[in-house]
Amino acid sequence: MSDTFFTASPHWTWFIIPYFFVGGIAGGAFFLAALLQWFGRPEDRPVIRTGYGIAFWGAVLSGILLTFDLGRPFRFWHMLIQSENFPHLMFKSWSPISFGSWAILLFAACAFVSWYMSQEATVLAKLVAAVGGLLGFFVAGYTGVLLSVTNRPIWADSPWLGALFLASGASTGAAALVLFSRSRGAAETSLRWLSSVDTQALVIELILLVLFVVSLGSVAKVWVSFWGLLLLVGVVWTGILWPLLLHFKPAGAGTGFRNPALMVLLGGFLLRVTVLLASNSIAVHHVAAGGN
Amino acid sequence: MVTITRNRPAAAATEAMGFFTDTTICIGCKACEVACKSWNQLPATHGGVTEMSGDSYDNTRKLDGLHWRHVKFIEQFDGPYNGRWLMMSDVCKHCVQAGCLEVCPTGAIIRTEFDTVVIQSDVCNGCRACIAACPFGVIDMNPAAGTAQKCTLCYDRMQVGLEPACAKACPTDSIQFGPISELRERANKRLTQLQSQGEKRARLYGDDPNGPLGGLNSFYLLVDEPEVYGLPKEPKLPSRNLKRAGAFSAATGAVLGLLALVGLRKNRMDSMPRGN
Numbered sequence: 380m381s382d383t384f385f386t387a388s389p390h391w392t393w394f395i396i397p398y399f400f401v402g403g404i405a406g407g408a409f410f411l412a413a414l415l416q417w418f419g420r421p422e423d424r425p426v427i428r429t430g431y432g433i434a435f436w437g438a439v440l441s442g443i444l445l446t447f448d449l450g451r452p453f454r455f456w457h458m459l460i461q462s463e464n465f466p467h468l469m470f471k472s473w474s475p476i477s478f479g480s481w482a483i484l485l486f487a488a489c490a491f492v493s494w495y496m497s498q499e500a501t502v503l504a505k506l507v508a509a510v511g512g513l514l515g516f517f518v519a520g521y522t523g524v525l526l527s528v529t530n531r532p533i534w535a536d537s538p539w540l541g542a543l544f545l546a547s548g549a550s551t552g553a554a555a556l557v558l559f560s561r562s563r564g565a566a567e568t569s570l571r572w573l574s575s576v577d578t579q580a581l582v583i584e585l586i587l588l589v590l591f592v593v594s595l596g597s598v599a600k601v602w603v604s605f606w607g608l609l610l611l612v613g614v615v616w617t618g619i620l621w622p623l624l625l626h627f628k629p630a631g632a633g634t635g636f637r638n639p640a641l642m643v644l645l646g647g648f649l650l651r652v653t654v655l656l657a658s659n660s661i662a663v664h665h666v667a668a669g670g671n
Numbered sequence: 672m673v674t675i676t677r678n679r680p681a682a683a684a685t686e687a688m689g690f691f692t693d694t695t696i697c698i699g700c701k702a703c704e705v706a707c708k709s710w711n712q713l714p715a716t717h718g719g720v721t722e723m724s725g726d727s728y729d730n731t732r733k734l735d736g737l738h739w740r741h742v743k744f745i746e747q748f749d750g751p752y753n754g755r756w757l758m759m760s761d762v763c764k765h766c767v768q769a770g771c772l773e774v775c776p777t778g779a780i781i782r783t784e785f786d787t788v789v790i791q792s793d794v795c796n797g798c799r800a801c802i803a804a805c806p807f808g809v810i811d812m813n814p815a816a817g818t819a820q821k822c823t824l825c826y827d828r829m830q831v832g833l834e835p836a837c838a839k840a841c842p843t844d845s846i847q848f849g850p851i852s853e854l855r856e857r858a859n860k861r862l863t864q865l866q867s868q869g870e871k872r873a874r875l876y877g878d879d880p881n882g883p884l885g886g887l888n889s890f891y892l893l894v895d896e897p898e899v900y901g902l903p904k905e906p907k908l909p910s911r912n913l914k915r916a917g918a919f920s921a922a923t924g925a926v927l928g929l930l931a932l933v934g935l936r937k938n939r940m941d942s943m944p945r946g947n
Contacts, residue, residue, distance in 0.1 A: 382903035387733075387808035389799035411931065418935055450797015450817035457777035457796045469778055473910050476800045477776035516928070520920035527916040528909045529803035530770060538912050541920035549927050572938040579930045583923065 381598050383532040388659045394448035398441050399522045399651040400551070402483070403544060404644075405437025406519030407552020409490055411576060413512030415569070416493075417505060422566040424498075426573065429560035431494035433552075434515060438487035441518075445483070459484065475525035482521060486514040519548025526654070533658040536598040539591040540654065546587050550580035551647035554622075554640035577643060578626045585619050606657035614653060618646010687786035688829065689765055689888030690838065690846055691854035693861060694900070695873070697758040697845040699742050704731060704760075706840035707740040710825065714815055734761060736813030739822040740837050745899060759891065759900050760837070760846055763788065763809045763822040764877060767885030770909045771801035771810060779818075786851075786888055787824040795819055806884070806906035824889075851888055858892060870894060876902060883907065 412430025415423040446455045454462070458480040461467045471477035489511030496504040523544030526534035534540060553576045561570065592599055602610060622639035636642065707713070716722070716737055724730045729744035741761045748754030765787045772780040772788055779794035780801060790801070790810075795818035802810045802819060813820040825835035833839075838848035847854060855878055865873040872894045877887030883906045897904050 380898060382806065382905055382907065385808055385898075385901060385903040386806060387735075387802055387811055389803040390812075391799065391803075410928070414928070414931055414935065418932065420939070448798075450799070450812055450819070451795070454777070454794075454796035457779070457794060458798070461778055462794050463778070463791075469776065471774075471776065473913060474774045474776055474800070475913070476774060476798060480776060516924040520924060524913070524916040524920055527912040528774065529800075530806045530907065530909050531803050534803075535909065535912060538915040538919055541916045542923035545920050545923050546927065549931075568938055568942045572935055575934045575938070576931045579934065580927060583927065587923065 381532060381536055381596075383530055383535050383598070384661065386530045386532070388531070388662065389529075390659065391448070391655055392659060394444045396648075396651045396655050398444040398448070399544065399655070400648045401437045401444070402441045402522055403519045403548030403647060403651075404551045404555045405434045405441065405490070406486070406515035406517070407548040407550070407580075408437070408556050409434035409486070409493070409515035409552075410512045410519075410549070411552055411556060411573065412493075413508040413515070416500075416508045419569070423569045425564045425566070426556055426560045426569045428494070428497040429563050429565070430552075430556055431490055431497050433555055433559060434490035434511070435487065435494045438483060438490050438518075441483055442487065445480075475521050475528050479518075479521045479525060482514055482517050486511060486518050489514055515552075516545060516548070519552070520545030526658075531658050532598060532661045533595065533601060533654065536596070537591050537594040539587055539594055543584065543587040543591050543650075546580050546584040547647045547650055550577050550584055550643050553577040553580060554643035554647075557640040558644075574626060574639075577639070578623065581619050581623050581626075581643065585615070588615065588619075601657060601661065604657070606653050606660070609649060610653045610657075613649035614646050617642055618649060622646070685784055687851040687888060688849065689787070689824070689851050689854060689890070690762065690835075690848055691858050691878075691890055691892070692760055692762075693845050693847070693858075693892045694757065694759040695865065695870075695892060695894060696843045697742065697760055698843055699728075699744055699756065699758040700842060701731070701742050702840040702842060703837035703846055704738065704740045704742060706836040707822070708738070710828070710836035711739060711823075713737050713739065713813075734763075734809050734821070735811035736816075736820040739763070739820070743901060745895075745901075747899075757895060757900065759893075760841075761809075761901075762837070762889055763824070764807055764884075764890075765822075765824055765888035766806075766906075767880065767888065768908055769884070770804040770806055770907075774800045774804040774909055776800060783826055785824070785826075785829055787826065787829075789823045789826050790819055790821060792816055792818045792820065804909040806903055806908075808901075851886075854890075858890070861892060865892075865894075876900075 408430045412427045415427050446452050461469045489507050492507045493511055520541045523540035527540050529535050553573045557573050622642040625639040724732055731738055731741050734741045743759045743761050745757035769788045777794055777796055779791045783789055797817050810819050810821045834848045838846045858875055876893050876897050877890035880886040
């Protein structure tokens, strides 16, 4: 039995799940918008502006969700400043939740500046976009690394969660951009590129998902449960394979279940639901009543 | 001033102190649980109404934010006349390399001058990273305080030269308190005694300073496999996964970025008007 089965659940549930989802979208959308700002053309401007908008509001929502999840929300600043040693900064390079707090703050700042300057093509605007783009991918991926740097079942039994969440951030970010930028005058060429990015990210996500499950070893048996079914039907089929099929048959794309972007977003959300709740549902190893 | 260091900060001002728990002489009276709750003024659960576990004589069930001591009843029965009770008073292990202290993003978890690990409730913001990081499932939220809490090894009592409340209350000396070096000597003598009497399953858990987590400042004498007592065989630090997980994520980010760039170039070429 894995040593991770002797630990207690941190009860990271209905504030953290949407945060992981929204943070992934915000990070992915900013990264793609930044790529377009650096290497795109003038007709990509509506997608760039939409990307920075999604990133900024996503970062704001992330901060709100994280703060409300705390047992003492008014002490949220203890993550950034040493409360006992004011005004010294609080930073641990070896603790994902510590360096992640700084990453979200800086990412939100970059997203705001880039959104504000999205009509400009100055060197400063491009520099902020570059830093924010890297931070965006960082924010999308560190949430998975944070889970791996624990002692909980599933999360700490695999080093692939960060990579998986990052790929999911890229696919959901691209999907959100397709959904929101179409009505804001996005050019067909921009949308076509976003669709190709989404396809690539979904293929990589599928490979990483397989690596993640295989790397769990004997712990993988926890998926023989409701959560395994949700992973298979909700994430693999609805969120990855079905949108891939729709991408390859663009004539078949439409609204609702026939809209690949919507399905990718649903799959991205269910990925976080499954990974977090499957581990949270495993209680401390039961020793009493001969249950050893 | 609190120094933010990874683990084992400045050398302890005094000798490392801790617990040696000899589970073979625990009688399951739960005096330690009561003394702990009483001294630390931990509130009752369910408004003081006892909730029966239904499948064990142990109704506390686990360590959490309101129960910093818990006497485990391991009821190994195969029929009404064939079996045994193993009893173990469980508590925070005050690990020499502590996972909770490592991940705490607020600096609320500190190592004291006695080499024990304490959560400062006025600094903790209840993010619960320490709960997921503890390899023993010791820490949990105290709903009244809104912060994570666990055994402090009675830091307040130790500062005035008193022994922790649980050790003081233990009627059989199953819980022994003192300098770790002295406790290790005592534990080894007891182990030799038990083994010479034929109890070959007897073993020490967490006494080895070269073992997992650099040893535990609350270690145990057991008479079965650690898993039987709900203890992990090889407890580990959460940071063991940091480098690999970070490297895999960075590599994935690089691949995705590169593919997106190649796609952008292809997209641009495709949309260019074809020359003659």
